[in-house]
Amino acid sequence: MGKLFIYIGTSLFSALLLVSCKNEVLPKPSSQLRLNYPIAKYAAFENHCPFTFNINSDxxxxxxxxxxxxxxxxKMKATIYLTYKPVNGDINKLLRDAQKLTYEHVIKADDILEQPFINHEKKVYGMFYKVSGNAATNAQFYATDSVKHFLTASVYFYAKPNFDSIMPAADYIRNDMQTLMETIKWK
Structure with a gap:
């Protein structure tokens, strides 16, 4: 009887082990990458250069x-490059160069949206470009007073351009670039 009891106990344990180790395939819930960036706080930036602007404090x-x-x-592995050139009577060449720089990305870009910018009060005129797709840059602008000053800016990420992956960071920095452009003041 002892052997029968051990046999039944072993059989029950084996059956329980087989039932509990069953690999059920359960679908995983879909998820999204969540990137939280701080709300931008801007401060005026000024030095010896002939212009000022607001910059994100981060x-x-x-x-x-x-x-x-x-x-x-x-934190976002990105850099905005801001270039200043005096106009020196050749505004047309500066405009052509700025537009050429933007449209060199047309090969990889899905779309380039132009947004004119005009601030008569501060004498700041320019164009903001939103570049969508897997281009090297997703935002560029130029700003000028048409007489003395000319600024260009573009953002680049230190990663292979994959627009879907960098979109939250790209949108954040694009907003910073628009703020920078909209707050330019010539000295």
């Missing part, structure tokens, strides 16, 4: 040569 700014700047976003 960005790091470094002056390059000839009043050019690199504005970096280390």
């Amino acid at each position: 960005a790091e700014i470094k002056e390059d040569k000839n009043c050019g700047f690199t504005i970096t976003y280390p």
Whole structure:
């Protein structure tokens, strides 16, 4: 009887083990990558250059040569390159160069949306470009007073352009670029 009891106990344990180790395939719930960025807080930036603008307080700014700047976003692995050139009577060449730079991305871009910018009070005129698709940059602009000053800016990410992956960061920085452009004041 002891052997029968052990046999029944072993059989029940084996059956229980087989039932409990069953690999049921359960569908996983769909999920989205959630990237939270802080609400942008802007502060005026001013130095010896002939213009001022507002910049996101989370960005790091470094002056390059000839009043050019690199504005970096280390957490987003992105940099805005801001270039200044005096007009010196050749506004048409500067405009052509700025537009050429933007439209070099047409090969990879799905669309390039132009948004004119005019601020008569501050004498700031320009164009903001939203570039969609897997282009190297997703936003660029130029701003000028048409007489003395000309600024261009573009953003680049330190990653292979995959627009779907960088879209939240790209939108955040594009908003910063628009704020920068809209707050330019010539000295």
